[in-house]
Amino acid sequence: EIVLTQSPGTLSLSPGERATLSCRASQSVNSNYLAWYQQKPGRAPRLLIYGASIRATGIPDRLSGGGSGTDFTLTISTLEPEDSAVYYCQQYGNSPRTFGQGTKLEIK
């Protein structure tokens, strides 16, 4: 089973700053099938990025995904208050599919 380790656990930044979230896999993710989801309090997760770098429909271009193999990142270039949420990565290229433990992003 691929273990996904997200860092940092919590990130506290101000509006307008840049956020970089990391997701490291215990082994290489097949075909870079790595997704990012955003979950706001009391809400269901929402797909942001798939295939490591492809934005889902309706996701603004200030969010971007990168990386390959075992190291992946989600970058939010200019933070807005609405970005406050927990972000999860998921690998869906290997069985069993697995989620990371999440990074909580706080906007000051």
Place this chain on the structure above:
Amino acid sequence: EVQLVESGGGLVQPGGSLRLSCAASGFTFSGFAMSWVRQAPGKGLECISTITNGGQTTYDADSVKGRFTISRDNPKNTLYLQLSSLSGEDTAIYYCAKVNSAYVYGYGGGLFDFWGQGTLVTVSS
């Protein structure tokens, strides 16, 4: 617009049973695999059951194998999860999630492109 609406959650005693439903609309339900993903209070996401588009194959996590049964009724555009032998560890929000492909190979679902709002299951005496 894709919509997934779960129902059937509630308070149940340890050892009890419950059936969750997920009504789907806005897409060709029979064309996609579906999963149930749960989230215990303050915890992360766990895909517990997946069913292929035609219902021919199901995958269950070890944590629920033999206790939970996923099924679907394609003409009714509805996904189900039958829960039995419940314990406190099953207390969670249960989400239904659409997989972005008809078939999955292996465990843990797939790429989840749409999620329902969730239904809370509380197991307590």
